[in-house]
Amino acid sequence: MDMMEQAAALKERLVAFALSPRFARELDRAFQLSDPDGLVEDEATASMIVDHFALQHRLASGDTVIDAFLRTHPDLSPQEQALLLSWKDVVEGIFEVRGKDQEALTLFNLVDELVYRARSNMGMSALHTIDEGMFLICRLVPLGDGWMISADISVLPADARDEMFSQAAEVGLRKPALVFRNQEKLATARRLLAKQREVFIDLYGAEYVVVPTDQLRSRLDAFWRALMDRAQPGAPPRDAEPDEPTDAETVAIHFDPETGISLYFDFGLLQELFANPSLIGRRRYRETLSSYLRSDDISPAAIRLLTGPDPDNASVVFGKLLKKKNFSWPEHGESLLRRYKARYFETPPLPTTVPVSDTMARHLRERPA
Structure with a gap:
């Protein structure tokens, strides 16, 4: 076999x-x-x-x-x-058929801009209707030195090119991890991120700033303008921030050095808590901290920002929250984060800034409005 x-x-x-x-x-x-x-x-x-x-x-x-x-x-x-x-290493994408021989297809992934030589477990006869120039939406898994098509595929004609490029751009922005299979793109994104972080720190004096929630949009707009003034390519879209929660009074705008902009609502409330641990007895403070700890959408970085200024106070706060008298943040904090924020530790953090190739940028500029 x-x-x-x-x-x-x-x-x-x-x-x-x-x-x-x-x-x-x-x-x-x-x-x-x-x-x-x-x-x-x-x-x-x-x-x-x-x-x-x-x-x-x-x-x-x-x-x-x-x-x-x-x-x-x-x-x-x-x-x-x-x-x-x-097979846990799956490649998802929108592929342009660049070549075809008796054994495999040569596919160019519009999402990560890498080339894959892919075979079908049903043989090339199953792909007899596929010609060069067509597009495939499919999944690939490793097989020796090449790749195997996994699951059924969607086949689109060559004249769907505009639609496929647009869809690939949307996929890349929604799922940056798919783009960053391409190590050159990852390196480019990290360079862009470092430059953008410099702009943020020049503007706000630190890697995060805590502001009233109603100032969120104006503060982000100021950052976007500062990026444009320095002609930084790859800036995040200006409408990237979520709707403002009506009950949050403050928000931290954090430029994480590894991922980029993150927003932490009610951060000011928790700053009060870590400055005065006795506030953990109040329901609102306790529930907000518990939400930060348990939410899959809040990065461990947010909790590290809160605990960093006073680890002793952090020990008291979490000791009372978890009902563990001997809890020590310096000793137990990292394992606590790994327990509640496991997915953030499973894979390396990736930039949210996705660099766009010249070909993709040209297509997006030229596509009909």
Whole structure:
């Protein structure tokens, strides 16, 4: 059995395992999150949801389906185990077909601007209708020195080029991690981020500023203008900030050196708490801190900013919040963050500034309004 045959058989077993009753509830939930209106009818879309669930979805236990499959199939060979684990490294994108031979397609990913040589586990006969210049929306997984098409694909004609470039730009802004598979783009983004951070600190005197919530838009506008004055390319879109919560009195605008602009609402309230730990007895302070700790949308950086000025006060505050008399922020703080903010530690933080190539920028400028 060659590698492709082995991969095809293994993938079939993995998908059957993912579709088994033991995961039915979590798979239903995955479909609801991907298709909240329950309107998935396209076979390729449904196949991609199942594929993501089988390869990447984080189960309630913290594992992936691949992890569970490996545990329940200890008889797999080392090669099969390694192949399965490699499939966690999925490439998603919108691909232009640049070439085709008897064994594989040569695909250019409009999202990360890298070239992939991809094969189908059903053979090239399954791709006989695909010609150079067409576009594919699909997922790829590693296979030896190349890649294997994973799940069904959506095929679009060459004259859909404008639509595909626009969609690729939107995907890149929404999911920067897909763009940063390209290490050159990641390096460029980090250089841009460092320059933008200099502008922010020059403007506000520090890497974060706490302001009344009604000043948020004007403060961000001032930053965007400062970036434009220095002709910084790749500036974040001016409408990137979320709607202002009506009950938040303050907001911290933080320029994280690794990711870029983050907003932390009610930050001023928590600054009061860490300056005066006795306030933890008040419900509003306690619930706000608990929300910061438990929310998956608030970075560990926010809590580090709060605890940094006075670690002793931080020990008292968290000791009372967690009802742990001997809690020490210097000793236990990092493990606490890793427990409640696990996803931030699973992968390296990435910039939110996404550099746009000359080709993509030219297309976006020239597309019809």
